[in-house]
Amino acid sequence: MEIRIEGLTKVFRSPSGEEVQALKGIDLIIPANRIFTLLGPSGCGKTTLLRCIVGLETPDTGEIAIGDTVVWSKERRIFVPPNKRGIGMVFQTYAIWPHMTVFDNVAYPLQVRRVPKEEIRRRVRETLRFVKLEGLENRPATALSGGQQQRVALARALVSEPKVILFDEPLSNLDAKLREETRKELRRFLTELGITAVYVTHDRLEALTLSDLVAVMREGVVVEVGAPTDIYFKPKHRFVADFIGKANFIEGVVESVGEGYTRVSTPIGPITCGEETDLSPGEEAVVCVRPEAIELMKGDSQPRDVNVFRGEVSSLLFIGESYEGEVRIDGLVLAVKASPTSPIKEGDEVVVFLDPSRCHVLRE
Numbered sequence: 001m002e003i004r005i006e007g008l009t010k011v012f013r014s015p016s017g018e019e020v021q022a023l024k025g026i027d028l029i030i031p032a033n034r035i036f037t038l039l040g041p042s043g044c045g046k047t048t049l050l051r052c053i054v055g056l057e058t059p060d061t062g063e064i065a066i067g068d069t070v071v072w073s074k075e076r077r078i079f080v081p082p083n084k085r086g087i088g089m090v091f092q093t094y095a096i097w098p099h100m101t102v103f104d105n106v107a108y109p110l111q112v113r114r115v116p117k118e119e120i121r122r123r124v125r126e127t128l129r130f131v132k133l134e135g136l137e138n139r140p141a142t143a144l145s146g147g148q149q150q151r152v153a154l155a156r157a158l159v160s161e162p163k164v165i166l167f168d169e170p171l172s173n174l175d176a177k178l179r180e181e182t183r184k185e186l187r188r189f190l191t192e193l194g195i196t197a198v199y200v201t202h203d204r205l206e207a208l209t210l211s212d213l214v215a216v217m218r219e220g221v222v223v224e225v226g227a228p229t230d231i232y233f234k235p236k237h238r239f240v241a242d243f244i245g246k247a248n249f250i251e252g253v254v255e256s257v258g259e260g261y262t263r264v265s266t267p268i269g270p271i272t273c274g275e276e277t278d279l280s281p282g283e284e285a286v287v288c289v290r291p292e293a294i295e296l297m298k299g300d301s302q303p304r305d306v307n308v309f310r311g312e313v314s315s316l317l318f319i320g321e322s323y324e325g326e327v328r329i330d331g332l333v334l335a336v337k338a339s340p341t342s343p344i345k346e347g348d349e350v351v352v353f354l355d356p357s358r359c360h361v362l363r364e
C-alpha cells in the first residue's frame with residue numbers, strides 16, 4: 001500500500017524548555033510494494049518520521065494516509081491507533097524477548113489478538129520457514145546468533161501479515177560481514193513478499209544496495225528522493241552527493257551549455273561535463289566528480305582533448321581492493337582512486353583526466 005505524507009511537522013521540547021524541530025514539513029509519497037529508504041545523518045528526524053507513520057508519535061501538523069485510509073490528520077482530527085494501522089515494525093535493538101522461545105516470540109502478536117491456537121501454529125510455522133528459521137521453534141531466543149535474532153524480529157513483524165513494514169536501523173548491531181549477508185537476505189525477503197517497506201538507516205551502502213528508492217534527509221527535511229543510481233550519479237544537491245559517497249566538488253562559473261554538454265570555467269581551467277544543465281552561462285556552478293571517475297597517467301601523454309590537467313600525487317594509501325589518495329592540481333586537491341596494479345606512486349607527476357561523462361554539474 002502506498003503511504004502518503006503531507007506537511008508533517010513535529011517539535012520536541014526538552015526538559016530545559018529548548019525546542020527541537022525534528023520534522024520541518026515532510027511531503028512524501030512512499031510507493032506501494034517497494035523498498036523505500038530514509039537515509040540521513042544521526043538526528044535528522046528519521047526515527048521520528050517512522051514513529052509518526054506507525055502511530056507511536058503524534059505529529060504537530062499534517063496528514064498521513066496508508067492506502068485509502070487517513071491514519072492521522074490534525075485538521076480532520078483523525079488518529080488511528082498503532083495496532084489498527086496494519087504495520088509491522090523491526091527496531092534497532094531487535095526487542096525480542098530473551099526469556100521466550102523463538103516460537104513464542106513470533107506467536108506473541110497473534111496471541112495478543114486472540115487468534116485461534118491452531119492458526120497461530122500454522123502461521124508461525126509458515127513465517128519461520130520464510131525467514132529460514134524452521135526447526136528452531138523451541139530454542140530460547142538468546143541461544144541464537146545475531147543474524148538469527150534479527151530474523152526472529154523480522155518474523156514477528158511479518159506474522160500478522162502487515163500491509164506495511166517499517167525498519168529502524170535493524171542491522172546496526174551486527175558485525176560488518178553479517179550485516180552484508182543480512183542486507184542481501186532482507187532484500188530477497190522483501191522483494192519476494194512484495195510488501196511496502198520503509199527502511200531507516202544512516203549507512204549509505206545499506207541504502208544503495210537495499211532500496212528501490214532513497215529519500216535523503218537533513219535536519220528535519222527531505223532533501224531529495226531518487227533511485228540509488230540517480231542519487232549516486234545524478235544528485236541534485238551537493239549535500240546528497242557528499243552524503244552518498246566520496247565526491248570532489250570544484251566550484252566555477254558556467255561558460256557555455258551545448259547539446260549534451262556543459263563547460264564550466266574553474267580555477268584549474270575549463271571542465272567539460274557530459275550533460276546539459278538548466279544553469280545559464282555566467283551562473284555559478286559546482287562540478288561534482290567522484291574519485292573513481294578520475295584517471296591518473298604517467299608521463300606526458302595527452303590522452304583526450306578536454307579535462308586533462310597536470311598534477312602531483314600528494315598521497316596514496318593501499319586499502320586492499322585499490323589505492324586511495326589525493327592529487328594536487330595547482331592549489332586544488334582532489335580525492336582519487338587507483339587500481340592496485342597501477343604503477344603510480346606518491347610524489348609522482350601525473351596527467352589527470354576527468355571523465356566528462358562522469359562530471360556532474362550542480363547548482364550551488
Ligand code: ADP
Nearest residue numbers: 012013014020022041042043044045046047048
Ligand atoms: P534520527 O533517527 O534521524 O537519528 P530522531 O528522529 O531520533 O533522528 O531525532 C530527531 C531530533 O529530534 C533530534 O535532534 C533528537 O534529539 C530529537 N528528539 C527525538 N526524540 C525526542 C524526544 N522524545 N524528546 C526530545 N527530543 C527528541
Ligand code: MG
Nearest residue numbers: 043046047048
Ligand atoms: Mg534514529
